[in-house]
Amino acid sequence: MPKPLPVIDVSSPICCAPIGAGPVAEDDAVALALRLKALADPVRIRLLSLLMGSVRGEIGAGALAEAVGVSAATASHHLAQLRNAGLVDSQRRGVHVFYRAEKDNLEALRTVLATCC
Amino acid sequence: MPKPLPVIDVSSPICCAPIGAGPVAEDDAVALALRLKALADPVRIRLLSLLMGSVRGEIGAGALAEAVGVSAATASHHLAQLRNAGLVDSQRRGVHVFYRAEKDNLEALRTVLATCC
DNA sequence: TCGACACTTCGACGTATGTCAAAGCATTGG
DNA sequence: CCAATGCTTTGACATACGTCGAAGTGTCGA
Numbered sequence: 334m335p336k337p338l339p340v341i342d343v344s345s346p347i348c349c350a351p352i353g354a355g356p357v358a359e360d361d362a363v364a365l366a367l368r369l370k371a372l373a374d375p376v377r378i379r380l381l382s383l384l385m386g387s388v389r390g391e392i393g394a395g396a397l398a399e400a401v402g403v404s405a406a407t408a409s410h411h412l413a414q415l416r417n418a419g420l421v422d423s424q425r426r427g428v429h430v431f432y433r434a435e436k437d438n439l440e441a442l443r444t445v446l447a448t449c450c
Numbered sequence: 451m452p453k454p455l456p457v458i459d460v461s462s463p464i465c466c467a468p469i470g471a472g473p474v475a476e477d478d479a480v481a482l483a484l485r486l487k488a489l490a491d492p493v494r495i496r497l498l499s500l501l502m503g504s505v506r507g508e509i510g511a512g513a514l515a516e517a518v519g520v521s522a523a524t525a526s527h528h529l530a531q532l533r534n535a536g537l538v539d540s541q542r543r544g545v546h547v548f549y550r551a552e553k554d555n556l557e558a559l560r561t562v563l564a565t566c567c
Numbered sequence: 568t569c570g571a572c573a574c575t576t577c578g579a580c581g582t583a584t585g586t587c588a589a590a591g592c593a594t595t596g597g
Numbered sequence: 598c599c600a601a602t603g604c605t606t607t608g609a610c611a612t613a614c615g616t617c618g619a620a621g622t623g624t625c626g627a
Contacts, residue, residue: 521586
């Protein structure tokens with residue numbers, strides 16, 4: 334068996350200390366891996382980069398799907414993963430659902446990857 | 451089909467501009483995703499953190515396997531992925547194979563995740 | 568109330584991934 | 598040479614993942 338399959342806990346503070354500062358505990362490693370997995374896909378990277386580069390700060394789900402060239406179902410699936418990892422946030426306004434990048438959480442993720450303390 | 455399955459090209463300079471600086475092209479996204487995938491596993495995170503925190507700067511394959519609690523075969527598999535992504539380097543000395551963290555490349559990966567330009 | 572639209576969830580599919588035992592390769596000591 | 602040691606490859610397996618069409622859910626205008 335490859336490993337258990339926990340669900341991400343977005344409420345926790347991303348994880349812990351930088352991985353460069355001593356051995357990472359099993360549990361922390363699992364939590365970190367979940368967040369990195371959320372980012373480790375070409376479609377999700379492009380979705381996130383679109384959101385981060387957006388002038389309005391938000392983009393509708395349909396526009397995102399078209400921009401990355403996947404079906405609405407697939408885009409929705411990926412956006413759900415990003416949201417689950419705390420990397421994006423969504424808000425429904427009328428018929429549309431708008432997504433925003435959670436830049437702070439991405440920065441926090443980046444920090445955990447720091448080489449030193 | 452989920453997507454093609456390219457092999458990572460470690461010679462390329464990690465990728466490109468920060469994902470926060472405008473839309474990431476399809477190809478760049480694939481390249482970035484491959485490197486992030488290499489990091490997005492609990493075992494590999496722990497291996498890398500062990501190497502980065504190591505006093506001698508290097509650890510033998512066997513010791514790494516034992517430290518993370520997987521078989522030698524599994525550890526070797528994960529270390530090969532990290533090496534393929536340019537995150538570790540290996541060197542054989544006699545019967546043993548020693549691994550080192552490639553901190554510069556991890557830093558470069560971190561840079562690509564930057565929120566702004 | 569109904570219909571149309573925007574998005575999400577479900578079901579199914581092929582592929583990729585993580586795991587280990589077993590077999591295969593080096594390298595060294597006898 | 599041969600055998601033993603240390604690591605990597607191979608083979609096989611179960612699970613996870615990405616994808617889409619189809620069905621479901623929500624919202625608004627007529």
